[in-house]
Amino acid sequence: MENPIYIQEPSLITPLGFSVSENVSAIEKEQSGIHEQHRTDILDTPFYAAMIASEKIDATFEKLGDPSKYLKLEKMMLLSVAETLEKSKLHISEKTALIIATTKGSIDALDPDNSFSEERAYLPVLGNKIQSFFGFKQEPIVVSNACVSGILAIAIAKRLIQNNVYENAVVVAGDLVSKFTVTGFNTFQALSNGPCKPYSKYRNGISIGEAAASVVISSEKNKTTAIEVVGDGSCNDANHISGPSRTGEGLLKSVQSAMQEAVISSKDIDLISAHGTATIYNDEMEAIAFNRANLQKVPLHSLKGYYGHTLGASALVEAIIGFEAMNQNKLFTSLGYDESGISEPLNIIQKVEKKTINTFLKTASGFGGSNAAVLFKKVAFEH
Amino acid sequence: MNIKLNIQAWCSVQNGTVICNGKKIVSTDNEQGFSEFAKQVYKNQQWEYPKFFKMDRLSKLTFLTAEILLKELTISSEEKEQLAVVLSNKSASLDTDRKYQDSINSIENFYPSPAVFVYTLPNIGMGEVCIRHKIQGENAFFVFDDFNPLFLKQYAESLAQNNKAPQVLCGWTEIDEKGYNSFLYLASPNGTLPHTEETIKKLYTQS
């Protein structure tokens, strides 16, 4: 490719830990961040979700500033960006973009019990907090495209850099577990009565989670081995606003678009990190789409069994675990899977295993008929 | 690959008026609220799409602007299938978010509505347009403090240059307590107006 784009210095703020290494070590041990929550301020009955204790966030945030001045999601995103910036030593210039991916932002600011102003629920206000905290020169680009936002943000960064609009970008994604989203999915009768079980015959819905994640996307590489973003696509199902397509059309088109751009065939892909929300309709749609794309033999996992569905953050969090899988040449288990609950075969990863991973596909799908697929490739350079 | 995009057509909606390619399509009493206005446009245009009435206000605004713009164009179903849609606004879905929040504030009257919740994402209106016209191209919804013509131009061009879409439906679709306005345009190699920040801004402010 004439203008290669690379991933640098991921960071994670999740219930499994505040560093990528803590997260990976929990996943290796098949530990889930999803627990039964007794939070009557959110839902009157106990529910399963992956949540981060506010006390832990506040204690960690002390190094950056006064925790009482920021909302929970703001603190999570600031912590994540701070770590990515520190590790990458990125110089923020006029040609550095700040791309923020979220579905609901600080939606808790709308709650009458919340002491912060309602203004903080506006996404440009969230963007401005992050921009001014680190001194980004350009107005933040907020992507709010349902549950594909986190991975779509990587595609957007890549496209803008390849077209010389920017030289590099900091991409940060985040979403909260809130009364707003939990009651909403509850009215959809979509919440699982235990930790979610993607692709399992015994699944009965989703678990919600919260997380923030960031990476630097750049035309420069800062290591001898790097992860390159080689192809992307984000196509609409044009079928239903909340029900996944029965044919997997939008997801299939997204994957094909990414593969075509990367000049990669289905047999070249070593790992798929799928969406796998553990609803019957989503899991089935993915099984159909991956079979249509001839990807049914590729080792695949959903990480929702560890993190729950972290909405706009999910695909970036899960992509970052995929980068670690590439770095360590290791397949991580699709937690919660036992017997197949899908009508077409998929090669679901059932135990941690060593395997050379050079090419990795991340996909996501969401409300509004949205889908996204991004392909990553490991590349080594001469010194 | 060097594809040059132009502006082929545009449509704007605000203050009870719909203007498409400089031509006034609908003009109503500005005093009425958005929902009444939307209903009047639906009747005036003789649409037969009852799902329209199930949409939230942001989706109705997005849908009706796109509907009028796409009707004014000669665009084949193959072209529509590959069309990219890139929309933006300031308030995301907060107009409907507030409505949903009101339904969960009260303990005695706690009956949150799934039909309201499903619209608490800004990209749902874009999904409604895609369903209506069988558009299966690239989709992205962005949120900025103000109308951002430079970004729309840059992102639409990056989609064209990366071979992701031959034509892009771009725009701004905003509704909040204070009011509503939308502006959509088709960026296509076929147009005659230059796809520049100045032209996009001019068409937006003229309307």
Added chain:
Amino acid sequence: MDALKQELKENIIEQLNLEEFTVEDIDNDDALFGDGLGLDSIDALELIVMLDKDYGIKLTDPEKSKEIFQSINVLAAYITEHRTK
């Protein structure tokens, strides 16, 4: 029972924003989903909320709701038997 059926039709039209329907358009035996009123999965969820709110009936089994939402006649019979308010 007839009053309940009338009330259900009015509520369904209002709650589900069936702008182009009137009470007279809905027959007691008409299929609510599929070809009849053309309701979809979100409407079904909305009807579940309506049953809870107006009649104090809590439905958690999606299969059960499919049965009950067959027609106005079936729905009215179920409500009469199970309502708590």
